[in-house]
Every structure is written in structure tokens, then in C-alpha cells.
Amino acid sequence: MKCGFLLIFLVGSCHGLSRKHWLKNLNFDNTENWDKNRVPCANDRIIIPNQSESVYVQTNTTLREMVLPVDGEVVLGQNIVINFASDAAVDLECNGEDLTYSRNKIKNWFDPANWKDEDVNVNVETERVPCTIDQVVFPSKSLFHVQLDQSLSIATMKIGTEAYTTKSLASFFDSPSGLKQFERINAASIELTQKTQCDDITGCVCGNDKSVIKDKICGLYECPNIACQSPLRAVGGCCNLCGGMLTMNYYESKFNMELFKQDMYDTYSSAEYIGTRDRKKRDTATNDGVDLYISKVTGDKIQMVLTDKVPGTDNGKNASDKARKIKDDLAKNNRYGVYNIYLQATSAATGKQNQKGDMSAGAVTGVVIAVIIILVIVIILSYMFVKRRPLSRTWFKKDEPLDASLEMAPGIAVVDLSFDNPMYDSPTKENFYMDPSRPFPNLDDDTSFSAGSPIDDDRSHSILSFSNPLPDDLPDRTLKKTAPAEEGGVKAFTNPLPEDLGDLGTPTVMDPIQSPDTKKGMEDETDA
Template sequence: MALQRLLLLFLCFPAGVGTSWLPALSGFCSAVYKQWIPDTNYENSSNWDRGRVPCATDRVVFLPEKKVSVYVESSHSILDLNLPRDAEFIFGHDAEFAASNGAQEPGCDGGTITFRDPDEHQWYDPTLWQAVVSEDDLDTGHYLFTVHEESVPCHHDSVLFRPQSSFRVGMDSDDQSLILRSISVLGTKFINDKDFQEFLKTNTGKLQFPDLTAIQVTNERCREKSGCECGNSVNHNRICANLLKHLECPAIECREPLNPVGHCCPICGATLTLQYTETFDLELYRNRLQHLYLNTPMYSSIQMAMSKVPKAPAITGLHQREAATVIQVLLLDQQTGENAGRLAVALAMEIMKDINSQGATFGITEGEVQTATGSGSERHTGGMTGGAIAGTVVTLLLLLLGLASLVALFMRGTLRFPTLPFLKKADRHMETLGGPTDKGFDNPIFDTDMPMDLPGLYSTNEALKTVSYSSSGVHFVNPVYDETEFNI
């Protein structure tokens, strides 16, 4: 077994990555298992209205209108047994029922004991599942912390029902289909849809999965390094409604709590939203945070959930090349009062520093932090990550391009700068120092010293009547208008 876990560890580890923090990787791989918690076992005291297993002087009653499958693990003596109209008992190797002689047993007061309603457990109830990364973690109790949507089996998860147990799970869903990688029932693992559909047609399948008629078993795990969306968002309201039947959201001690995507309750703490490239590896980065921070004494009490979620509609489509999803990192601490969320915020800031310096190495282009503590909420955007650097370069290129365009327009004469007063003064000063400025060659028409008599230019006196001369040059006379009206 140890060798198998070591091989699994290396299969999950990306090629070309250093192994200086290899021991921290043993907790995560792309495959996730979700185990169903409740059962309908006879020996489970929580299944009986008196909070204990029936004894020899009890009259055992099953509600007649209910359908149920019951697993019996050991032998029991009972005084009386009332069965429902549609039920089955699955007996273990040493299990049996025997008639009691009515003798008193220690701790058994006798009377009627009733089996609880087996239809009260729903698939989309996040309190009824445990998430682990390997089946071995079920024995050690090493469960994953997730947002509420991901507490329920996601599309690429493997679902486990304990081998020696019976159950009845209701499927009250807003979605028409349920996609799973695999599902294990009574020790049998189903990895294709055909075999599981055949099981659902059996009496045991009908009693344990009364509503699971649209389930699909694909045997496909998530194949994206950056992770896959869970696929439970369509049932978000149903998941939260089932959660609140059993639990209340924790009291909020921050002024402006956060509402993480996929979570039912507002929180005091921090969330990081990461934009990424195709080189981003979700499990590799999760392991990095686990090793650098959560394995240290300072942050060991913090709960972290990392998942791929849809990008907020407000920013979707601004950059067509960006992914339509982001990576959300949820951080929760156990602090209360004014200190609620402060340790989680401190960790979020440490992670942002790491992103600013090393984010591009892991395929992170930008990171944003939202925080909520006992005194308020803030938002912080990451600095010079890969995306920020690229944005700065593009801005500089645009400025240079604009400057080059202005120079080109000026050289063509399309754009001219206005004459400044001090340049005019400098021109007059040069005339004083060097004498009259050179006016170039003489123009016989516009020369200011043009004589009145222009032989050869105009042949008749009539032509001269249409031309007027002055010290400033030549202008033509319009015979329609009286010239004297315009000469002052």
C-alpha cells in the first residue's frame, strides 16, 4: 500500500518541477472522492426515534407507507416486527432476527420503537457528504474543506457509498442529468453508464436510488491542469436551502462580509481571485500554498478552498484571449470578534506577495484580494504580475507610437506649431544687429516699389482702369462697386 501511494504521488506531480517540497504533495491529486454519510442500517441508533437500537423487549415498527432498504449486520432478538409494504433487508454474514422471550435486558426499558423517515436525505445536501482525495483518507479523517457547491459531488468526482451499508437518497434537482466519474454501491464500483443503469432497475437500486434515473457514469476525470468547474451552480439555491435546514450560517462579525462564489454563507476572511494562463496547474499551486503556509504553525488553523469558478459578468469579454473562468481561493480562520478574519487576511497578503514575485512562474497573470474583518472590508489588486508587466509594456509602446505619429505629421506640414512671441522678438533683434533682412528676389507684380507706368505689361489705358496701385501693392478694381466707398 505504501508503494502504491508513492506511485500515485509521482503520477500527480508535473514533470520538470523541483521536489524540494515533495512531502506536502501527498494530500492532493486531480481525482476527488465524495462519500455519502447517512445510511439506513439497522444498527445505526440515529435511525430510530428513541435514539438507540431496538432491544429484546421492543416492538419494532417501520412506517407502512415508506419504501426502504435496511442493512442488518448482526443478530437481534425482538418482541415484534411490523414491516412496510415495500422494503428489503440485506443481511451480513452473521445477521439474523430471532423471537425474544420477553426477558429484560440491561438498559432496555421496552416499548415501541419506530424507524425514522428514510426519505429525509437529499443528494444536494452539503452536510451529508465528505470530500477526500483518496479512499485512504477516509480512515484517517483527512477531509477536504470546500465551498458548499463543491461539497456535493461534482461532474468529475467518484461517489462512494460504504460497502456494508444501505441507504436511500432523494434526487430533487434543478438539473435533468447528473454526471459522475464512478459510483460504488455495496462494494461494487460502477465505471460505465450501462452497468449502473442495469443496477438501478433492480429492487435494491429502486429502493436506494428512487429518483436517480438521469445519472450518467462516464469514468472520465478532469483533464485540465487548471481544474474543471464543479457543475453544481444550477442547483446552488437548492444546495443552500438543504444546508440551512440543518445548520445556521455563522454569526457575522465583520461590517461588510464576503460572498464567495459557490458558498452559501457570507464570511469574514479573504478571497483571492487569480487570472491564469494555460500553464497554470491547480494542484501544483494548491500544494505550494499548503507547503509554504498552511503547514506552518502560524497558519495551520486556516481552512483553504481552491476551485475554478466563472469570471464575474462585469469583466467577462474585456479581453477575448483571457479565460472565461478564474481561480478562487477562499481563506477562513477561527478568530472571533474584532479579530474575525484577520489571520486569513494576513495569509492572503502573504500569498499576494508571492504572486507578485513568483506568479508568472506558475501561470498566474493577475491576482486580486478581497478581505473582510471585524472592522471592515477592503480590496487589493496585485502589482507587477505577468499581466501587469505586459500591460505596462503595451502602454509604453502606444505612447511611442503616438509620439512618432506627431513627428510624422509635423514633418509633412500637416501639423504646425504656433509662433511663439519670444521667437518674433528674436527675429527683430537679428534685423537690428545685421541690418535689413534679405527679402529674396523681386516680384514685378507684388513689389511695393512698383512704378505707376508699366510699359509692355498692359497695352491700353482701358486695361489700366481695372488695376489700382498703392504703396502696399496691386489690387484689381471691380466695376460693379464704387471703389471710393471702400477707401477710407
Template structure:
């Protein structure tokens, strides 16, 4: 069986075992414009400079004419059929002029823990994942692009990155021994770096109710990588009393439905029910459904199903709250058949641009001044009562009379910066392996660096 056949068979096995897989997006290809300092590939006659103290694998698909090239201390060119380099005089291309050398950007800038650099396989329209689950979870299969070169930083080494399997360079790694041998090889050292460790061998999620992702320990590093372009801070929320779902780095506007379930609950069936029967009726919403650790579990189950309904428009329309209450009604009517035991809802407040609250508060103050101390106290009491009613945004339904009310979580106050990856990163196509006869590898070692590895 050829490499392409093995890849297709592997993906079919993923579907059969209910395993999810995540695709690595960025690459170190020579022709990708975002890999160069001038945001374009080197023009004819340009000088090309790679970071001298780095290691990198670079796929070259076309022919290029350059005046000179400064190589890194260790690396490889992977030459596609017909690709190569030729000598040319500096400034041969009149559009180049006397431009500065073309600098290949730092290949170590791509981190495993950056949610923007992954794509979930088979994601449906209208669905998103909370930030911690955008990075490969412990039950996921991981696929690196077979038609691109890449380099991945494995993080600070606080704990091993553990997944079900890794597919790279036409090989599937399901045992730590095989993966460790690959990572120690020249090809592995060019593609994976950093103090972190990568481990495989976890089982696929076999629980119909879903499995917890398992990235809670590394979520600080996930959030740091996600927010680095924003200076490490979440942007301000577009609503009052914004919510922060479990696994999310920043607060968002919308609603969270928390479900406790019985043994008959099937998360895939429930997700499909919401995606087809409810979400299309509400515009401007995105939905995430996953199993998460239960907060303040006590004697109850230590996990729950979290349904996040996020408002994506600049001016929230309140659709998330309406959909959340529709889901409560659905659970009240069909909960037993769905395997749902109880449900609770939390909603964010009104959009920040809404002036009703400020107007009410100002009129109360003016009436207090005009009506004297007694009238002022009365208005303050009325205002306090109104605020209490306004803040009571938790709803709950349960089939069990003895079910305890859901704990109220104090809202924080920021919004989620992104639900999608940055536009500068190009998503890969479905994994396909090139014919090995059309690709050759050319290793280079810079003689200026005595410490270069053979």
C-alpha cells in the same frame, strides 16, 4: 479478483487519473442509534415499527429480541453473520419499562444534495470545500458504503445528477445503460428514490489548472438542504462586510483571493504550496482552493482560481487579511513561475463586537452639535472620507500593465453556518467490501399493501 480487490483497484485508478471521489456518509443500519425515534436501538422486548408507506434496506449486524414488528410496504433485511430476530415478551428489559414502540425514522430523509452527508476522499487538514463542491461534482467518482445499507433521494428532478462513476454494492457503474438497469432493479429501487435522475460517464478532470464543479444549476437545492435545520436562513455574520465566495450558501468572514492563470498553472501544486508554506503560519483559518466561473468576465478568461480564507474563530483575528496580502506578495515575486497572471483580494470587515467604528461615529455627532453647523459639516466630510478609506478593501496585483482592476463585489451580510457535517452523522471508513458468504439478504413485502411491488 474478489470484490475487495476490485474496490482497491478502482480507488487506485481514481488516484492515477487525478479523479476526486466523494463518500456517502449516512446509512440505514438497524444498530445505528440516530435511525430510531428514541435515539437508541430497540431494547429487548420492544415493539419495532417501520414507516408503513416507505421502502427501505436495513443491514442487521446483531441478534435482537423483540415483541412484535410492523414492516414497511417493501424492503429487505440484510443479515450479517450471526444476526437475526427472536421473540421476547414485552417489557423484558427492565430499563425499557413501558416505553413507546421504537420507531424507525423516515429513510427518505437523506438527500443527495445535502452537503453534510458527503465526505471528500483524501481531504487535508485545514482545507474545506465551498458548499456547492461538497456535493459530488461532475468529474467526481461517488462511493456508497460497502459495509452499510443506505437510501438516497435524488432531488426534485430539475436536471440529471451527473458524475464520473458510481460504486455501489460491489459494482462500479461507468455507463448509463448499466446504471439504469441497476436503478430499475429491486436493489436499486430500495436504495435510490425520487424524481431526479442519476447519470454517469463524465471524464475525469484532465486539466492541470482544475475544472469547474458544475453544480451551479442545483445550488439552490444544495443551500435549501444545508439550511433546513436552521429554518432556511443563514445565521448572522460575526463580522462587518462579510463575503460570499462563489459556490457558498452563506456569507463568511475572511478574505477571497482571485487568480487569473496561464497554461502553466497547476492547481494541485499551488494548493500544496499554500497548505505547506503559508497556512500553518496563521491560526484559526481554513482554506478552499478551486476553479470557479469568473464574474463579469468580458473578454478575459471565463474562469478563475478562487482561494477562500475563512476565519473560524468567534472573534476574527484578521489572519485571513494578512495571509491574503502575503499571497499577493508571493504572486508578485513568483507569479511567472507559478503560472499566475494576476491576483485580486477582497477582505471582510472588523468583527461585530469591535466598538471602534461606533465610538468614532458617536464622537463625530457630539462634536458637530457642540461646534455648530460649520464644524458639523466639516466632521461629516471627514467621517465620509474615513469611511471611504475604511471600505477600500480590494487589493490587486498583476504582471500585465494593461490588466483591468478587479470588479468590486458588494458585500452581503451573513456567515457560513457550517464547514463540517453535523456530528450526528458518522463518517464511514475507507471502502471495504465484506465477504459475500457472511451476508444474506432477506426480502419482505407487507401483505397489507396491495400496491407493494414484488
């Protein structure tokens, strides 16, 4: 181990890999597996529901009663004994109540909530899941149920005390114990590269921030609510966060990721940082609850994410302040070979905010008020527009002339085809033809009408009249009342047309329905 540190500080070419521990198990003594978040004691009655996960009892225990499922499973470790006692005096500190086993769902490999880094608190969700450069550990004396639905590659893997290779791990997956603990979808596999260090002095990229794997990881993770304004989203992060974030470029010839991490963690991490190996530095470290995480991300940049555990509306304030201090210190001391340091920090808190891009309650309220105001303005303007109407009309009313004009193209002749309607503006009279029962008006011998003569305005025999369009200089052919013809004859009248119109030919009678008597009468009239 001392050799390793000497290599790190003197040579700078040995970069240890991160070690990720699986957190979830089926153990009887895991408080997360019980509905009351505590381990059962001697006076308790425990209930294991149907269709729940297996229960692994790895230590001797005493219970008052155990209710077993119809289709469940209780696995006892080697030489493990369960005692049942009816005397409450066995454990005076145990009040005794019903506890229900709550583990009823398999856990997915790619869920960030199922992993924890051995040294630091990783606040970038995709990098909590083991990367290709990470070592994976499944703790001893535990039973697991892991869903693996996609093939992957990691550095090393250890289950309990046994380290595996790619080949031996595949054999374990096919064993009874492996089939019980690892549910592989579509024969998913794990490749072990057996690397123990990063070969790049500037650091190795995790790779989980690429879109395909990132979408899978973020789809499994449930983000917590936060309480700051203008939250941040780290590269590779699934959730918004409160705190500070620094991104920077580096000179390849000068930057050393391992040295940079060690100095930043030892100088700026809180006393809770478990990776600090110097006890004196840990004792003098601040107690501001700030978590610091450094990694190399896609795009060949160094990312530093700071969060804190301050509750309530001040969450992220300590982390933001420390991020500003780190930026100032790095700007003054460029011995690490970093440049273009960009700072992002959250502002004062205003209330809880939802995650994955959702707006805060205050923002939602503001949007609702703005929408209401806009709707009111639109309604008022619409009402005023309809009431007043613009000068250039787009509507017209009945009996109202249109204010419109027609413009003809040059060179087009305009021909006036209009005429005066002789019925227009004439006084409306009662038309006697509308009532056939009324007698025809009596016309005396001297009763006549001619062009331009008005008709007496006596409504008893008034008719609609109009001016004769024939010329005024025609001979007087006044229509007069004639004596009735003999029976079978027709009424005669004088032709009002002039006699000098010339020979127009003999008219042809076109009435095929005339009776013989009528035809004979017409011939007699012609002879006469």
C-alpha cells in the same frame, strides 16, 4: 501510486479527480437515524413509526423490545440475527430507554449536506455535489434511498465494491435493489464518462456554479447561522461565510493547478487536513482550525476560500488572518504563475446573522430606528406646513379675496361687459310682498316717488328701492292713484313714456282668457 506522484511532480500532466462519498443511509447503527443520536443498546425499546424509511440491520444486535410499523420495513443483512433479552444484566452499561427511528424522508442527490469530499473540507456548497469531473462512491454494507430528479454526468460511480458503466448502472436502476434504493423522477439517468484525470494542466471547472444547477442545489440546502460582520459569498456558494477569500488570474504557460493545490494544502492547512500525505508536515501544521479549499471557477479564475472552526464571535478571524498571509507570500514568490490577487476578509463579529442575504439582528434594529426617526420628522414637518402655510396660497376661505391675477395674451381686446347691480349695497328692508296678509301701504294723493327720491325708512311700509335707470329729462308722468272704474272695468294710469315716440302700431291683445264682460268694459273705455 509512486509512479503517479512522480508524474505529478516531474511532468505535471497528471491531475487526479476529486472523490465524493454519499453520507446518508438507512443503517441501524447510524446515530443520525435515531432521535437520541445514539445507536440502540441491549436494554432499549426501539420504535419504528409508520411511514418511516426502511431500517437496514447490518450487524447482530440485542434489544429489549422492538415495536414494528404497520406499513414499514426492516431489512436484515445476510446471516444477521436480532436477539431479545428481558434481563437487564445482559448490558450493565445500557440504562434502557425508548428510542425512535427518525429517518422518514428520502434524500436528494443535489443536496450538498449528503456529500463529503474524501480529501478536503469543501466550503463551497455547489462543489460538494459531484461535478462532471468527480468520482462518486456509495459505501459498502449500507442501504440508501436516493432521489434523482435530473439527469447528470459524472466521471465514475461505485456502489459498494462494484464499479459501474453507463449501461450497467442503467440496468441496476431497473433491478429490485436499484428500484428500492434510487427513486428516479421522469426516468432521470446518470452518464459515466470514465475519466480518471483532468486534461487541463490549469485545472478543470466543476460547472455547478452555473445558474440553473446552482439554483437547484441552493434550494435544497439549509444554511447555518454565522456570527461575523460583512460576511463573504464565494463563487458557487449558497451561503454567506466567515473567513477569507482570494481570487486570482494565472498564466496558462506557467500555472499548474495540482502543484499549486499541493503546496497550499501542505503549507497552510491545519493539522486536520486529511489530504496531506507527508506525516512530518501534518505533525508540524498549525492547529488554528482553518479549512482551505481551492478550485477553478467559471470565468477562468482560481478561487481560494478559507474558513475556520473557531466558535462564537471570533469565527472567521483565523481564516481572515491566514488569507492575508497567503496573499503576502504569493506576492513575494511568483513561482506559481498567478497575478491580480484579490483579497476579501470578514471583519470583527457583532452577533449572529441569518443566511442567504438576510440582515443581522443589529442591522435590522438600525433600520427600524432609522424608519421611526424618518417618520417622526415627516410628521413634524407636515404639522408645521399645515399650521403656517406658504405665502403663495393654495387654499382660500369664504368671504376672503383671492390673491390672483389674470394675464391676457398680447393682441387680445378686452371688452368691459360689467354693470352695477342696483340691489347691491342697498339697505335691506322688510318686503311687504313676503306677507300677503299685510295691507298695502296707504298712498295719499300727494304721495309719489320719482327718480332718485329716497323712500321713508318706516319699516311699517318700507320696500326695496333702486334708482330709475330712465333719463331724468323725461316729461313728468307721475303715477297717481285714480278713481276705481265701474264694475267690470279696469284701473287706468297715465302712460309715463313720451308721446312723440312715433307710430308703433296697434298693440295686439294676447290674453285669450279674458271674459266677455271684461272685453266689453275695455271697448267702452276705448270709446270713451
